[in-house]
Amino acid sequence: MAETSSSDNNNNIPIEIVSDEEMAFIEAAYASISSSSSVLSRSLSSCCSSSTPSSSPRLFHQNNVLSINSITLLSKRKLSSSCGAGDIEDTLKFVNSQKKPNLSDSFLRRFRKKRALSVTDLTSTEWCPKQMEFTLTLGGRKVNQFMKAGIARHAKLEAEVIKRVEVKIQSQEDRWALKFLNFISGVNQLLFEGLTRELPIIGFAEDIWMVGVIDEVRMPLTENDHNPILIDTKTRARDTLPAEPQRRNGRLQLMCYKYMWDNLVSDNFPSKNFFTYFGLNPRSILCEDLKVLSADSGFSASTLDDVVRYYRNTYMMLSPANDQLLLRYEYQKDHSLLCEDKFTYDSEWLKNQISSCLEFWLGEREAAYVHEEERWKCRFCQYATVCPAYTDSKGMNADTSNDSKAKEV
Numbered sequence: 001m002a003e004t005s006s007s008d009n010n011n012n013i014p015i016e017i018v019s020d021e022e023m024a025f026i027e028a029a030y031a032s033i034s035s036s037s038s039v040l041s042r043s044l045s046s047c048c049s050s051s052t053p054s055s056s057p058r059l060f061h062q063n064n065v066l067s068i069n070s071i072t073l074l075s076k077r078k079l080s081s082s083c084g085a086g087d088i089e090d091t092l093k094f095v096n097s098q099k100k101p102n103l104s105d106s107f108l109r110r111f112r113k114k115r116a117l118s119v120t121d122l123t124s125t126e127w128c129p130k131q132m133e134f135t136l137t138l139g140g141r142k143v144n145q146f147m148k149a150g151i152a153r154h155a156k157l158e159a160e161v162i163k164r165v166e167v168k169i170q171s172q173e174d175r176w177a178l179k180f181l182n183f184i185s186g187v188n189q190l191l192f193e194g195l196t197r198e199l200p201i202i203g204f205a206e207d208i209w210m211v212g213v214i215d216e217v218r219m220p221l222t223e224n225d226h227n228p229i230l231i232d233t234k235t236r237a238r239d240t241l242p243a244e245p246q247r248r249n250g251r252l253q254l255m256c257y258k259y260m261w262d263n264l265v266s267d268n269f270p271s272k273n274f275f276t277y278f279g280l281n282p283r284s285i286l287c288e289d290l291k292v293l294s295a296d297s298g299f300s301a302s303t304l305d306d307v308v309r310y311y312r313n314t315y316m317m318l319s320p321a322n323d324q325l326l327l328r329y330e331y332q333k334d335h336s337l338l339c340e341d342k343f344t345y346d347s348e349w350l351k352n353q354i355s356s357c358l359e360f361w362l363g364e365r366e367a368a369y370v371h372e373e374e375r376w377k378c379r380f381c382q383y384a385t386v387c388p389a390y391t392d393s394k395g396m397n398a399d400t401s402n403d404s405k406a407k408e409v
Contacts, residue, residue, distance in 0.1 A: 105363060106361060106362050106363030107133075107136055107360070107361050107363065108208070108361040108362055108363075109363075110136075111136050112361070114172075114278055114279065115211075116202070116208075116209040116210055116211045116278075117208055117209065117210050117211070117361065118210070118211050118212060119210065119211070119212035119253055119256045119257065119260075120212075120253075121357075121361070122252070122256055122353075122354060122357045123249050123252055123253045123256075125357040125360055125361070126248075126249055126252055126353060126356075126357055127245075127249055127370075127377070128369070128370045128377055128381070129357075129360050129367040129368045129369075130367045130368065130369050130370070130383075130387060130389065131377075131381055131383060131387075132360070132367065133360075133367035134383040134386075134387070135383075138383065146235075146237045146332070149235065149237070149332045150234075150235045150332070153233075153235050153330070153332065153335065154198070154215070154233070157197060157215075157216075157233065158197050158198050160197075161189070161193075161195060161196065161197050162197065162198065165293075167287075167289035167290065167293065168287060168289055169287055169289070169290070170287045171284060171287075172278070172279075172280060173280050173281060173284035173286070173304040174284075174286060174287050174290055176202075176278070176280060176304060177286055177290055177301075177304050177307045178290065179200050179202055179211075180202070180307045180308060180310075180311040181290065181293055181294060181297065181307060182199075182200050183199065183200050183201060183202070183311060183314065183315075184297060184310060184311060184314045185297060186198075186199040186200070186217075187199075187314050187315070187317070187318065188297070188298075188314075190217055190218075190219060190228065191219075191317070194218060194219040195216070195217070195218050195219070196216070196217050197215065197216045197217075198213055198214075198215065199213065199214045199217055200212070200213050200214075201213070201214060201257065201260050201261065201264065203260040203261075203263050203264045203268070203269065204263070204268060204269060204270055204273070204274070205259060205260055205263050205268075205354075206351075206354055206355075206358060208358065209274070209277060209278075210256075210260060212256065212257055212260060214230055214232075214257050214261075215231060215232040215233050216230075216231040216232070216233065217229070217230055217231070218231065220322065225322075226319045227319050227320055227321060227322040227323075228261075228318070228319070228321050228322060229321070229322045229324065229325075229326065230254055230257050230258055230261070230321050230322070230325055230326070231325075231326045231327075231328065232250060232253060232254050232257075232326075232327050232328070233328045233329075233330060234250060234327065234328065234329050234330070235329075235330045235331075235332045235335075236329055236330065236331060236332060236338060237332055238331075239331045239333070239336075239338060240338075241329070241338060241339055242329055242339075242341075245374055245377070247327070247341055250327045250341065251325070251327065251341070251343055252350070252353055254325040254326075254327060255325065255345055255346065255349075255350040255353075256350070256354070257321075258321040258323075258325060258345050259347070259350055259354075261318075261320070261321045262320045262321060264315045264318075265315055265316070265318045265319065265320055266320075267312070267315075267316060269311075269312060269315070271305075271308050271312075274308070275304075280304060281304070282303065282304050282305035282308070283303050283304075283305060284303060284304050285302060285303060286301060286302060286303060286304065286306075286307070290307075294306075294307065294310075321345075323344055323345045324342060324343075324344060324345075325342070325343055325344075325345060326340060326341070326342055327340070327341040327342075327343075328340050328341075329341070369387075369388075369389035370389065375389065375390070378390035
């Protein structure tokens with residue numbers, strides 16, 4: 001169970017249910033399933049040469065991975081860093097007419113075959129499997145003002161330690177190399193400065209390729225503790241505490257990161273499987289910008305295989321992540337701390353959650369609706385007007401105040 005410790009005035013802060021979009025906005029932005037994707041890249045040399053000691057270079061943003069693209073690298077270290085209601089209703093008839101999913105026609109195969117499953121995919125599935133299904137089949141969720149504010153806050157936190165650098169990539173191999181370089185750069189910063197942010201992680205777990213972006217990683221202050229601490233920051237539109245389903249979803253996210261981290265540092269990264277699964281050529285020559293970035297980071301890489309080998313050398317230097325994980329909740333308006341949720345990693349609970357989510361992605365079960373006691377989530381879902389769970393329960397709850405119930409969660 002998680003232990004929640006909040007700021008001094010937390011006893012006076014009411015608990016209120018808000019949209020799940022406030023929970024996962026930033027990782028969703030980085031792990032976009034569209035042709036736009038974000039990559040982080042940092043470098044040790046830039047980190048050392050930066051005029052601002054606390055900042056290092058890194059994040060790239062690429063708009064189209066299949067063409068020559070402009071990528072933004074963040075680093076003050078120097079490693080490179082929607083449908084209308086009518087449309088949804090029309091499309092829903094087609095979705096509901098489809099046969100029960102199976103492994104050969106699974107969502108993983110249809111939508112993530114060449115991209116890997118993201119941690120956001122798992123947390124979104126835990127939040128509501130049916131909403132995840134709608135997102136995949138009817139189009140991505142709309143970005144609202146709260147998500148934009150959250151993204152802006154994360155960008156500001158990122159800019160405190162990372163400087164943006166532009167590079168151009170020319171292939172899928174370059175795209176993956178960039179992700180690996182960002183990880184290498186971030187780890188360099190972590191080991192030399194004790195802190196890094198927006199760290200991309202790529203790993204193989206439960207026979208599935210997974211990706212994620214860790215908000216913040218810190219080294220412990222005590223000399224005898226070498227287990228990095230994983231931290232995630234959530235921003236909230238109102239100065240209220242998160243409800244339990246939201247905290248549960250945030251804990252799942254951080255536990256997934258620790259699981260991926262620990263799996264990686266135990267040297268579970270089958271590189272041959274990686275190249276084969278994503279259809280990549282390990283001997284593919286890197287674009288000139290990536291060659292320069294790798295050289296600036298202290299090693300010479302000419303091919304994707306070179307970068308993967310340095311990726312392995314880097315993660316093998318690391319210790320497993322700390323069992324104590326930290327979720328921070330901030331008020332969007334003034335960035336004040338609402339509460340900190342400190343909890344202990346629970347491997348058994350996590351594996352059960354991942355297994356349940358993967359059953360959906362692998363086509364082993366159909367998308368389920370949220371539990372009756374959590375149907376308040378439907379009020380914030382853009383697909384509510386076409387979802388049977390919401391329309392069936394709306395009349396049932398007409399005489400009941402959902403808001404008053406939510407504040408008792």
